Amino acid sequence: MAENAQAGMPQIPFGKHSLSRLILGANPIGGGSHLSRFVNLQMKRYFTPERVQALLQHCEDLGINTWQSGPGHLQAYRTFREQGREMHYISLAREDPDDPDVIQRLASGGTLGIVHHGEVTDVLWKSGEIAKVREYCKTVRDAGVMVGISTHIPAVVEHVVSEGWDLDFFLCCVYERHRTRQELKALLGDVPIPLKEVYLEGDPPRMFDVMRQTDVPCLAFKILAAGRLCDRQEWVEEAFESTFRQIKPNDAVIVGMYPEYEDQPAINAEYVRRFSSLSGAG
DSSP states (O other): OHHHHHHHSOEEEETTEEEESEEEOSHHHHTOOSSOHHHHHHHHHHOOHHHHHHHHHHHHHTTOOEEEEOGGGHHHHHHHHHTTOOOEEEEEEOOOTTOTTHHHHHHHTTOSEEEEOHHHHHHHHHTTOTHHHHHHHHHHHHTTSEEEEEESOHHHHHHHHHHTOOOSEEEEESSOOOOOHHHHHHHHSSOOSSSOOOOOTTHHHHHHHHHHTOSSOEEEEOTTTTTTTOSSHHHHHHHHHHHHHHSOTTOEEEEOOOOSSSOHHHHHHHHHHHHGGGGTOO
16 A cells, blocks of 8 residues: 555655655654644644554555654654654754764664754854854764755755755745744834744745755745644645745655644645646656
């Protein structure tokens, strides 16, 4: 069944491998809803180890052949592989004095690519220390896995491309979540309460524009605005269609999925099969 699904799921070249254009994200599994602490707790309650494995198996059966997560889920991935399953694993990582061996642990655990964590990338960008990210990427390259950078800021992609960094792919959040109080005041004329994440409809086109200016694969994430576009299924469908109209043929999307109330993996896989050709890939 999984082999037949792979044949029907659009894919992109990724080094020596191929990735499905729909990639499973990790935030719901880890209880990171970006909505509220109550939703976080519900997600953590739902995703028992058994349900995580069931979700991975269902995704693979649908042709979704890649899971993007972090070091904390590496053991769950290895458990999945020990059952004879074959999804790829892409992991976020960052400089961490308390975990100096994280890159080697991920590489030896079967991780296909390691991505500098976007939360940290953006802090270093705003503090003028983006060169630290380049050094981290060199360490990842030395570990023998594919190298990526995650960011929520289009200017970071532009900077990395203009300087010709040695990397294989980007993770691009289509919403710029890290605006300061001053930036929000300038944009909106006011500041939301609480001062947290603000999702603006003009953000995705700006990120898609810089993604199209790169040659390497870009994996777009938060195309559903961290669940804010999930209240109506027509909004979800519109987000997938709009995304695939604007990304390159060698780009893909990362989507977190919560299957308790509806079969989100199957629904999303059908959208990708339907809309993939809009960006020039069959």
